[in-house]
Amino acid sequence: MKNKRYILTGVFALAISSLIFVNSSLGKPPLSEEDLKLMNEELINLVKKGDELWHSEKLGTNGLSCANCHPDAANSNPHTFPKFQENVGKVATLREMINWCIQIPLEGKTLPEDSEEMKALEAYSIYMYRGFKLKPGDNQKAYPPVEVKEGAGYP
Amino acid sequence: MKISRRNLFKLSATAGLTAFTASAFSPLVGLVNVAQANPLKSSKVKPFNFAVIGDAHLYEAPNHRFDKTLERAVSDVVKMRPKPDFVVFIGDLANFGKKEELLKGKKILDRLKKAGIPYKIIPGEHDWYLDLGKFWKELFGSPYWSFNHNGVHFIGLNSILVEDYWTAKGMTPWERMLAIAELECHVCGLWGVGEKQIRWLEKDVKNLSPDTPIVIFTHSPLWNYYPRWNFQTKDADAIRQILSKFEKVIAIHGHVHQVVYNRTDNMVHIGNLATSWPWPYPPVELPYPQIVMNRADPGDIYDGVGFATTYIDDTFLGLLKYKEWADLIPKDLKNGISL
Numbered sequence: 011m012k013n014k015r016y017i018l019t020g021v022f023a024l025a026i027s028s029l030i031f032v033n034s035s036l037g038k039p040p041l042s043e044e045d046l047k048l049m050n051e052e053l054i055n056l057v058k059k060g061d062e063l064w065h066s067e068k069l070g071t072n073g074l075s076c077a078n079c080h081p082d083a084a085n086s087n088p089h090t091f092p093k094f095q096e097n098v099g100k101v102a103t104l105r106e107m108i109n110w111c112i113q114i115p116l117e118g119k120t121l122p123e124d125s126e127e128m129k130a131l132e133a134y135s136i137y138m139y140r141g142f143k144l145k146p147g148d149n150q151k152a153y154p155p156v157e158v159k160e161g162a163g164y165p
Numbered sequence: 166m167k168i169s170r171r172n173l174f175k176l177s178a179t180a181g182l183t184a185f186t187a188s189a190f191s192p193l194v195g196l197v198n199v200a201q202a203n204p205l206k207s208s209k210v211k212p213f214n215f216a217v218i219g220d221a222h223l224y225e226a227p228n229h230r231f232d233k234t235l236e237r238a239v240s241d242v243v244k245m246r247p248k249p250d251f252v253v254f255i256g257d258l259a260n261f262g263k264k265e266e267l268l269k270g271k272k273i274l275d276r277l278k279k280a281g282i283p284y285k286i287i288p289g290e291h292d293w294y295l296d297l298g299k300f301w302k303e304l305f306g307s308p309y310w311s312f313n314h315n316g317v318h319f320i321g322l323n324s325i326l327v328e329d330y331w332t333a334k335g336m337t338p339w340e341r342m343l344a345i346a347e348l349e350c351h352v353c354g355l356w357g358v359g360e361k362q363i364r365w366l367e368k369d370v371k372n373l374s375p376d377t378p379i380v381i382f383t384h385s386p387l388w389n390y391y392p393r394w395n396f397q398t399k400d401a402d403a404i405r406q407i408l409s410k411f412e413k414v415i416a417i418h419g420h421v422h423q424v425v426y427n428r429t430d431n432m433v434h435i436g437n438l439a440t441s442w443p444w445p446y447p448p449v450e451l452p453y454p455q456i457v458m459n460r461a462d463p464g465d466i467y468d469g470v471g472f473a474t475t476y477i478d479d480t481f482l483g484l485l486k487y488k489e490w491a492d493l494i495p496k497d498l499k500n501g502i503s504l
Contacts, residue, residue: 072224073224073229077347078442079443079444081394081445082349082393084448085445097462097463115463115464152460154447157393157447159393161351163349
């Protein structure tokens with residue numbers, strides 16, 4: 011009998027504590043559909059801006075754009091960064107690599123790494139590789155992006 | 166067993182390997198074939214070389230990096246010994262179809278003529294959509310043609326004709342050009358050669374016997390590779406159907422800026438390198454994944470690019486060698502790919 015009472019008390023205590031835990035994890039109400047939609051729209055706007063810049067010759071001086079070598083962001087391999095880049099001579103982030111491309115093949119002026127333009131270019135590249143497994147350090151392979159059937163390749 | 170010239174003679178005399186002897190001294194002997202090519206049973210080809218250059222994408226700016234790579238290809242061809250019988254330029258001489266770009270390109274290509282090497286040319290979309298081919302035709306004449314050389318029938322087609330995507334949208338000629346200058350153009354649709362050229366092709370090959378060796382050039386591939394980037398020709402099926410009566414057809418295309426190979430029925434297809442920049446491989450499976458190029462160093466303007474030479478032997482076996490300036494071509498393809 012005594013044992014049974016202990017067990018009941020234990021179960022009760024567990025139930026109370028799990029309630030408290032659940033409550034504290036839901037300290038904020040869940041995001042509404044509308045919130046999520048707005049947040050996603052903000053992201054897609056940035057991706058779109060990146061897409062435009064990616065295809066624009068204004069980043070360089072010789073008429074080339076990122077899209078000359080990277081249609082649909084192909085071979086930009088954002089999921090393999092950071093990695094040691096021989097041409098940069100150190101472990102580089104995607105942003106550093108983008109700046110290398112602007113400076114060398116495009117013969118342009120590098121962007122500040124925290125600029126809106128840089129964030130947009132990065133967003134476009136990453137979005138075109140959505141669903142890819144992270145492989146930091148992978149220097150062995152060039153990866154094609156998601157297969158695009160129509161449109162810009164994002165919603 | 167080391168095969169010397171002498172015991173090769175002996176071998177062929179005793180075994181009566183006439184077909185083998187016929188090409189015994191061609192560069193094709195000893196080639197490790199990554200994909201088996203077929204000779205013609207009876208052929209009257211007189212062996213020769215030709216070169217293919219393309220996708221120069223010249224910009225208007227002087228001393229542009231793409232001027233240098235096209236100039237290098239042309240001067241390499243001029244230095245070739247034996248001299249190639251002719252050169253085919255396989256489209257996209259200009260980047261935005263501007264007169265200045267096309268004139269610059271013609272001036273560089275005319276160095277071939279001055280060196281006694283004639284050239285034929287077909288257009289790419291970058292040559293075409295500023296004025297719908299008007300100035301290109303003034304400079305180079307008909308965008309589709311055929312000729313016979315040493316027993317081989319050569320055909321060139323204009324494969325980049327799309328349906329009007331600009332009028333309804335009220336696009337200016339410049340906007341039309343900029344749209345299609347993007348490989349992943351969202352509004353341009355699929356291109357092809359169109360009805361007129363299909364009818365012309367039917368007529369062109371009508372009286373040729375099935376054992377005629379055929380080589381066909383188009384800017385885009387005559388098989389469905391990756392339509393998203395127009396790595397296709399809309400009416401390729403109709404073209405392949407017209408050419409299906411021939412024992413063997415070699416199809417060479419540009420546009421893809423990469424090493425790529427395929428076979429369909431009686432045809433062998435191969436992509437040419439650009440002199441401008443390499444395109445990545447698209448997100449689809451390659452039919453011959455062993456025939457690919459290495460990754461290029463984007464810091465080296467001579468990497469990832471090049472041109473091709475092709476030797477045609479007396480049995481209509483072809484040997485295409487990619488001419489590179491950096492370490493682009495994998496070791497087992499360096500001696501060429503048999504066609």
